[in-house]
Amino acid sequence: MGLMIRIFGFCLLFNSVQVAAIDDIAYLPADTLYKAGITTPTEALGATVGEWHVRHDQIVNYMQVLASQSDRISLVETGRTHENRPLYLLAFSSPENQKNLASIQAKHIENLGQSVDKDDPLVIWMGYSVHGDEPSGSNAALLIAYYLAAGESEIIEQLLNNNVILLDPSLNPDGLSRFAQWANMHKSKNLVSDPNHREHKQAWPSGRTNHYWFDLNRDWLLLTHPESRARINQFHQWRPHILTDFHEMGTNSTYFFQPGISSRKNPWTPLKNVELTAALGDFHAAALDKTRQLYFTDESYDDFYYGKGSTYPDAHGSIGILFEQASSRGHLQDSDHGVLSFTDTIQNQVTTSLSTFAGALANKQAFLDYQVNFANKTNDLVKDDDLAGYILNEKVDQTRFLKMLDILAAHKIQYWPLSKDVKVNGQTFDRTHSMFVPLDQPQYRLIKSLFSTRQSFEDNTFYDVSNWNLPLAFNIQYQAVDREPKLNKNLVKSPKTGNPKLLRDAYAYAFSWQDYQAPKLLQRLIANEVKVKLAGDAFFAQTAQGEVSFSAGAVVVPIALDQPENLLDIIGQQNNGLDLPIHSVTSGLTQQGIDFGSRKMVNIALPKVLLIGGRGTSQYELGEVWHYLDQHVDMPVSVTDLDQLGALSFDSYTHMIWVEGSYKGVPDKTVKKLEYWLRSGGVLIGQKSAASWFSDKKWLNADFKSNKEIKLAFETTGLTYKDQDALKAKQRIAGAVFETLLDINHPLSFGFTSTTLPMFRNSALVMRQPDKPFVTVARYAKSPLMAGYTAEELQKQIAGSAAIVSHNFGKGKVIGFATNVNFRGVWYGTSRLMSNAIFMAGFINAPD
Ligand SMILES: [Zn+2]
Numbered sequence: 001m002g003l004m005i006r007i008f009g010f011c012l013l014f015n016s017v018q019v020a021a022i023d024d025i026a027y028l029p030a031d032t033l034y035k036a037g038i039t040t041p042t043e044a045l046g047a048t049v050g051e052w053h054v055r056h057d058q059i060v061n062y063m064q065v066l067a068s069q070s071d072r073i074s075l076v077e078t079g080r081t082h083e084n085r086p087l088y089l090l091a092f093s094s095p096e097n098q099k100n101l102a103s104i105q106a107k108h109i110e111n112l113g114q115s116v117d118k119d120d121p122l123v124i125w126m127g128y129s130v131h132g133d134e135p136s137g138s139n140a141a142l143l144i145a146y147y148l149a150a151g152e153s154e155i156i157e158q159l160l161n162n163n164v165i166l167l168d169p170s171l172n173p174d175g176l177s178r179f180a181q182w183a184n185m186h187k188s189k190n191l192v193s194d195p196n197h198r199e200h201k202q203a204w205p206s207g208r209t210n211h212y213w214f215d216l217n218r219d220w221l222l223l224t225h226p227e228s229r230a231r232i233n234q235f236h237q238w239r240p241h242i243l244t245d246f247h248e249m250g251t252n253s254t255y256f257f258q259p260g261i262s263s264r265k266n267p268w269t270p271l272k273n274v275e276l277t278a279a280l281g282d283f284h285a286a287a288l289d290k291t292r293q294l295y296f297t298d299e300s301y302d303d304f305y306y307g308k309g310s311t312y313p314d315a316h317g318s319i320g321i322l323f324e325q326a327s328s329r330g331h332l333q334d335s336d337h338g339v340l341s342f343t344d345t346i347q348n349q350v351t352t353s354l355s356t357f358a359g360a361l362a363n364k365q366a367f368l369d370y371q372v373n374f375a376n377k378t379n380d381l382v383k384d385d386d387l388a389g390y391i392l393n394e395k396v397d398q399t400r401f402l403k404m405l406d407i408l409a410a411h412k413i414q415y416w417p418l419s420k421d422v423k424v425n426g427q428t429f430d431r432t433h434s435m436f437v438p439l440d441q442p443q444y445r446l447i448k449s450l451f452s453t454r455q456s457f458e459d460n461t462f463y464d465v466s467n468w469n470l471p472l473a474f475n476i477q478y479q480a481v482d483r484e485p486k487l488n489k490n491l492v493k494s495p496k497t498g499n500p501k502l503l504r505d506a507y508a509y510a511f512s513w514q515d516y517q518a519p520k521l522l523q524r525l526i527a528n529e530v531k532v533k534l535a536g537d538a539f540f541a542q543t544a545q546g547e548v549s550f551s552a553g554a555v556v557v558p559i560a561l562d563q564p565e566n567l568l569d570i571i572g573q574q575n576n577g578l579d580l581p582i583h584s585v586t587s588g589l590t591q592q593g594i595d596f597g598s599r600k601m602v603n604i605a606l607p608k609v610l611l612i613g614g615r616g617t618s619q620y621e622l623g624e625v626w627h628y629l630d631q632h633v634d635m636p637v638s639v640t641d642l643d644q645l646g647a648l649s650f651d652s653y654t655h656m657i658w659v660e661g662s663y664k665g666v667p668d669k670t671v672k673k674l675e676y677w678l679r680s681g682g683v684l685i686g687q688k689s690a691a692s693w694f695s696d697k698k699w700l701n702a703d704f705k706s707n708k709e710i711k712l713a714f715e716t717t718g719l720t721y722k723d724q725d726a727l728k729a730k731q732r733i734a735g736a737v738f739e740t741l742l743d744i745n746h747p748l749s750f751g752f753t754s755t756t757l758p759m760f761r762n763s764a765l766v767m768r769q770p771d772k773p774f775v776t777v778a779r780y781a782k783s784p785l786m787a788g789y790t791a792e793e794l795q796k797q798i799a800g801s802a803a804i805v806s807h808n809f810g811k812g813k814v815i816g817f818a819t820n821v822n823f824r825g826v827w828y829g830t831s832r833l834m835s836n837a838i839f840m841a842g843f844i845n846a847p848d
Helices: 002-015 021-029 040-043 055-067 095-099 101-108 137-152 154-162 171-186 226-238 271-290 312-316 343-361 366-386 398-410 444-450 518-527 565-573 619-632 642-647 669-681 687-697 708-711 721-730 793-796 828-839
Strands: 073-080 086-092 122-126 163-168 242-250 255-257 319-326 333-334 338-341 389-393 422-423 425-430 434-436 477-481 508-511 532-535 539-543 547-551 555-558 583-585 602-603 610-615 636-643 654-660 681-686 738-741 756-761 776-787 802-809 813-819
Touching: 021 040, 021 137, 021 343, 040 055, 040 137, 055 086, 055 137, 055 171, 073 226, 086 137, 086 226, 095 101, 095 154, 095 338, 101 163, 101 226, 122 137, 122 226, 122 312, 122 343, 122 366, 137 154, 137 163, 137 242, 137 312, 137 319, 137 343, 154 343, 154 776, 163 226, 226 312, 226 398, 242 343, 255 271, 271 319, 271 343, 271 366, 271 547, 312 319, 312 444, 319 343, 343 366, 343 555, 366 444, 389 398, 398 434, 398 828, 422 477, 425 477, 434 619, 518 555, 518 828, 610 619, 610 642, 619 828, 636 642, 642 669, 642 681, 654 687, 669 813, 681 687, 681 828, 687 813, 756 776, 756 828, 776 793
Parallel strands: 122 163, 122 242, 242 319, 610 636, 610 654, 654 681, 681 813
Antiparallel strands: 073 086, 086 163, 255 319, 333 338, 389 434, 389 477, 422 425, 508 555, 508 583, 532 555, 532 602, 539 547, 539 583, 738 756, 738 776, 776 802, 802 813
């Protein structure tokens, strides 16, 4: 054996030439030789790595070149981003393994959680730069790809012969491209390290986020975006043992690697996960010692929220690892630790990528065993759990229900229809509109976290949300049960039923406002010049299918209006893909409720909506509104910057939407102009601090509690210096779910069927309930906390306060939300409030 290795070693030296440019080699281990005929990063870029910020298209080109030259690589395009950039995943393994990679992969998935053989491959997933303005990772990925494609050394042999390395070089291509453009366009020939230089201070929106300004490192669980969908699909096809997640943090920081604070790990993650993370940590520490870098560990950053790259794997018997490098942002920046260059930051990410490989090989058996033990322990947890699973039910809005089930399916969570109706705690779950999610399945831990209503925790400090209960976000009824109901495992899982055929000589066409996609169909119709009325009240219509009941908000297309000639074709085309049941009404006289010619049937014109963004506003919240209206309502909306408002004519806009932001500096002249627009008939919609600013301006008739007032509710006598952080953690709401009581008769509630509505909250802002009647659309319940952490002092402040206030202002309407109703694009339960604020505002008639 020794001889063979020697001979092999000799051949290896003979066949290899050190061809890489000095700069590429300088980043990589000195003892490695490189195969000739494989393009180096420097050759591909026409510049050295770190000289310029790499663009995603350059990464794509380089990965294609490597894959064509090296027999160690399989490359797949896993999906496309919103901006149509390809998402790549590369699988590195020996040429021998590449020949039957599919069967290696299949065997790994088949044997998942069963006994392991010491020769089984370790699957290591290397993921870089999910935040686009944290680019050292993606730039380092070029070098790691070259190293694995061309490198010749004992450790590379060992890595590739017996394992599979997956490389995800650029998790957020749209954000990375936005940032690379920014950093490169501001680069000087003589690098400028001044932190005030434009290169280091991005415009709004920053490159951290994706196309719709979402944080993709919160989307691993929610899967709102194609980037996450593609990645999770691959994750489940590979189920890696280790997954790395390379980030950057503040310029004056040093380097961080996990483990973080173990009390802040998710309770469903085994402690052994922290131990194995620490075992790898020893290798990172040794490597960074060698290069004399400052670093820290066991502090900061938690592993609680399963929607992050370093945490999602933890719910799957994988070890997710977060790395954070102090950011040079641009090419060179002054820091507390001297001048930090972009190349320094890339070097550290290369160093810890390599120490990940070394640590993984040294602990291979432990990682293989861990995945098996994790599955075994999950089975034990299932046995110990008194619950059998959760029954879900949604009677009216099948789209919303299906969207939630779709997320469960993407996470390989099984669910089944009931074979007969089930009654639990006085609530009937009918078999046609219910699903059962059994706990006895491999995804037990993820299910428990997705259905969690936990309110007390080992550690009350949350880096991110403390709850992500999916049925609450989707406003889906559910109930935990201790016995599995009778299931119909043969039934097709889609509860959608066939739609009525449209009658050519109908009196009118009508559809309900209750389906999640009703706003989209309405928008599409009016955008295509169909004349539409909205029902301000309920009615029973005579239709081709008999009598059909419609709730308030129903959409009506009377032939009596001046309709386009090809009306029926337009309706058919616009409903294509939505498949909402549209009824052919045969008479204007209703059996009950308002008639079709009623004054309460109101014409609706095409809304022209202006979103206020730019510096000083939250790019996340505005992005969430943009995403909702663009993707879920098909509504083209304009976004303007706050500092452009003064120069803008508001005349053509029907609605304005303002989100969390800092508005104190808006000039008086603009304020006056806004007030004039509002008084003349505009609809002004504001979330969180925007609503509070509307109240300051006396547009919104609701008072907000001051920060000072809220803080006074906390007892501080007897606290010592060390209690400071804990107090701060108590005074904030990182993200929790609250119960609100909805005035179901209010136009903003049209389409809702229940008087209670779970709402998400991630701020301590409290809007007092106004004294005036008819202006509070929703208020928080008496003991409002449903799930997640919120200090009792804050719960008391929120109890009974207003969640939505709305009233007239001159000819206009003001709508204030105390919370973000589109949180992370997954709050389907409350996002409907935003389309109601647009389409149903005309019905609001409450004097201020
Ligand atoms: Zn980051």
